[in-house]
Amino acid sequence: MMIPRGQTIRAIVSFALLAFSAAPATGARAPALADAAGNYRIASSSVIHFSIAQVGGGGGIAGNFAKFSGGFRLDRDNIGRSSVEFTLYPESVRSSERRIENFLRSSAVFDTANYKTVTFRSTSVTQTGPDTATVEGTLTARGKARKERFAVTLTDWNRRSISFTIRGSIRRSPYGIDVGTPIYSNVVEFDMNIRGLRR
Amino acid sequence: MLRNSDSGFGSATIVLHWTIAVLILGLTLLGFIMRRTEIDPALQFSLYQWHKSFGFTALGLAILRTAWWFIERSPAPVAGLGPLEHIAARMAHSVLILLALVVPLAGWAVVSASTLNIPSFYFNAIVIPHLPLAQSETSEAFWTFAHALLAYLTLGLVVLHAAAALYHHSIRRDEVLVRMLRPSFGLRRSRTLDAHENDDTAVERK
Numbered sequence: 001m002m003i004p005r006g007q008t009i010r011a012i013v014s015f016a017l018l019a020f021s022a023a024p025a026t027g028a029r030a031p032a033l034a035d036a037a038g039n040y041r042i043a044s045s046s047v048i049h050f051s052i053a054q055v056g057g058g059g060g061i062a063g064n065f066a067k068f069s070g071g072f073r074l075d076r077d078n079i080g081r082s083s084v085e086f087t088l089y090p091e092s093v094r095s096s097e098r099r100i101e102n103f104l105r106s107s108a109v110f111d112t113a114n115y116k117t118v119t120f121r122s123t124s125v126t127q128t129g130p131d132t133a134t135v136e137g138t139l140t141a142r143g144k145a146r147k148e149r150f151a152v153t154l155t156d157w158n159r160r161s162i163s164f165t166i167r168g169s170i171r172r173s174p175y176g177i178d179v180g181t182p183i184y185s186n187v188v189e190f191d192m193n194i195r196g197l198r199r
Numbered sequence: 200m201l202r203n204s205d206s207g208f209g210s211a212t213i214v215l216h217w218t219i220a221v222l223i224l225g226l227t228l229l230g231f232i233m234r235r236t237e238i239d240p241a242l243q244f245s246l247y248q249w250h251k252s253f254g255f256t257a258l259g260l261a262i263l264r265t266a267w268w269f270i271e272r273s274p275a276p277v278a279g280l281g282p283l284e285h286i287a288a289r290m291a292h293s294v295l296i297l298l299a300l301v302v303p304l305a306g307w308a309v310v311s312a313s314t315l316n317i318p319s320f321y322f323n324a325i326v327i328p329h330l331p332l333a334q335s336e337t338s339e340a341f342w343t344f345a346h347a348l349l350a351y352l353t354l355g356l357v358v359l360h361a362a363a364a365l366y367h368h369s370i371r372r373d374e375v376l377v378r379m380l381r382p383s384f385g386l387r388r389s390r391t392l393d394a395h396e397n398d399d400t401a402v403e404r405k
Contacts, residue, residue, distance in 0.1 A: 054317075055318050055326055056320075056326035056328075059316050096314075100315070103244075106240040108239070108241035179240075183248065183318055183320045
């Protein structure tokens with residue numbers, strides 16, 4: 001979704017440089033869109049990390065989600081027409097201790113008894129740099145759907161897989177999850193490493 | 200009127216006494232409710248934070264109360280109080296003063312030793328730092344037990360203390376309870392003092 005169109009040219013130039021001078025092809029890190037385009041399944045080796053700052057600094061709450069699924073499609077002709085859909089299962093939340101995990105599963109936070117999933121469906125993808133993009137979409141948690149934005153950076157790719165770091169700051173109160181504020185920040189920082197395997 | 204006199208308590212003592220009394224009873228009730236397992240988790244979190252804010256308030260007032268208790272004279276015992284009764288009352292009051300300090304300190308220790316590391320945000324205004332205790336499950340469990348045990352001990356002693364006051368008021372019909380309700384103006388009681396009490400009217404200091 002963040003494969004720049006201009007990268008094709010850059011890759012060609014780099015290959016040309018490589019051919020003539022054997023200089024390191026530093027600019028060729030991002031793949032040509034034509035090479036990267038396709039459908040990907042989000043690998044279970046991906047990491048969905050979150051953290052919430054606490055008043056006075058120090059620690060806060062952090063953890064990750066062990067169970068999730070989804071996929072994305074990188075459009076061959078226009079990166080802006082790429083899309084991503086993602087589902088995570090908050091029941092699988094992992095944190096520093098059981099009490100925190102159970103609290104996050106409870107009616108105070110994810111209410112997993114009534115809402116099994118948190119979903120994200122992209123509505124637009126905008127390239128912001130050679131290897132960066134912004135993905136906007138609809139995040140649905142506890143039955144409330146809101147538009148959210150994530151910043152995506154390409155980190156690695158090969159013929160079979162492609163990896164990104166994805167960061168986003170999500171305000172939780174609009175989803176009815178304002179428990180613990182103002183001791184704990186209203187903003188949840190998501191820091192994810194998403195690896196896609198070509199379908 | 201602010202200060203204690205030989206014949207009764209000043210308003211400072213009375214206000215501290217009743218404010219701390221209300222806080223102790225309220226905090227005990229709150230502590231009991233918030234520990235119930237079937238409580239709504241979001242409500243439980245809030246109740247814990249209220250308990251902490253009011254608990255720190257109780258600690259602050261208990262420190263003032265203790266300082267005042269050391270600085271101020273105690274009024275002479277009421278007429279007709281036997282020496283043993285006087286000693287028993289003094290001991291009960293000393294232990295109550297001590298528990299009013301120790302129970303919230305133990306509560307602070309729970310917060311500090313807890314692996315949850317939840318900040319104490321006093322009425323969502325000031326962060327009160329943790330006590331320098333190692334955070335571990337064992338330490339948290341110990342202080343939780345100590346805090347609860349001391350709190351129930353306090354509650355028991357408060358019941359005894361209140362029963363004694365009511366006994367003095369209703370059966371002995373003396374001034375014990377009334378003295379803690381109505382500030383003394385430093386005047387002698389209008390009632391005739393008997394010989395025994397006259398001996399005790401010298402200013403008593405702890």
